[in-house]
Amino acid sequence: MKIKNYQREKICELFSPSSGYVLDFSNKTFAEFFEDHFETNIYAEVFSEKGTSKLNRLLCFIEVCPSHVVVELLNLLWKRRNKERDSEIEQAVMQSSLESFSITPEYVEILLDNAAVEDKPFQELIDEIGTAPVQMVQPHFSKLTKEWTLDTVEREFQRAFDSVEKDPEASVTAACSMLEGVCKSIIATREIERPKRMDIKSLYLSVREPLGLAPDKSISQSEIEGDVRAILSALSNLAQGIGSLRTHAGTAHGRERGVFGDSILGLLGHQFLLRRL
Structure with missing residues (x-):
């Protein structure tokens, strides 16, 4: 799907902490991620049109996939990005119900509120991509029809x-x-x-x-x-x-x-x- 410039910038901001990289992926784990979830060789030539970095390959993959696949991909990346945070929240929720720990419900509430604030821009991005696939590809088909x-x-x-x-x-x-x-x-x-x-x-x-x-x-x-x-x-x-x-x-x-x-x-x-x- 064709993403807009500001959406591309948001994806880079959320998932590329260092120039050209994607989260904590190595070459090996990046290849395995796409093989496991999408049965795709992300190091195939077709995904190197924008460059050979992991980020450029990710953006190429997004542009050749339908919106529902892009949403699935971004959700998986977001889950990986926040793995430690979500694990901390899960552990705090469990400990708050046990008398042997000093974790209070108020502390858990703070963790959940902070997570909601962090999730908001990502959720807005997902909502845009998931609800407007037709409008995004329409100019491409219009151009083909004219040609x-x-x-x-x-x-x-x-x-x-x-x-x-x-x-x-x-x-x-x-x-x-x-x-x-x-x-x-x-x-x-x-x-x-x-x-x-x-x-x-x-x-x-x-x-x-x-x-x-x-x-x-x-x-x-x-x-x-x-x-x-x-x-x-x-x-x-x-x-x-x-x-x-x-x-x-x-x-x-x-x-x-x-x-x-x-x-x-x-x-x-x-x-x-x-x-x-």
Whole structure:
């Protein structure tokens, strides 16, 4: 989520006692914290865009997460920050109920009041982040909409789903047209040279390289290279398969006599296929 400047400053004030650090975390405990609570490698490259310090990685993590995850993260950090304080209060509450200790209820009340004062700015920050996620991300989506209008894609998307039950062949055609529209929009936005043929396979091949989706893409981590190549090859096969399905089972090239809504798509389970196109 996109946090505001004053919210970022408040996070730094609350959780970064020294420049670049986060609370009392070492490199090891910082990595373990994110692994245990969020199953995330905080030392991955994606979290180093602002810098490689723990604080910069924390801020990067916050900006790529939804608001409810950010709230969970900050609550965990706040609990860690006040571990000794809360332990002292808990112990004082327990001792105040025992005659063998000289802790009075009044002393416990003072501890609780002081804690409430310390918690107030943090709680205000949490309330803001937890209740205003939509307004914070809206400018980002507005900018994208202005840059790249997908009105034709949206129409084909709606046409595909409206026809799933009553006319599955037409739905396949619309689904393929939707993917063609996405590729054409990418070509226009990125000023990519248009292919000679405008079928789905040719369109996909045109955008594949500029988007870094070619199966021969160089992968620096050898242990995942085969997996990534398999996925990228599958994308090419998927585009070709969708085009073939439109040709053989769609309406782009007409219908056979007496065939309407009950073709080979019924045997394949057209709803399963169409909802994944």
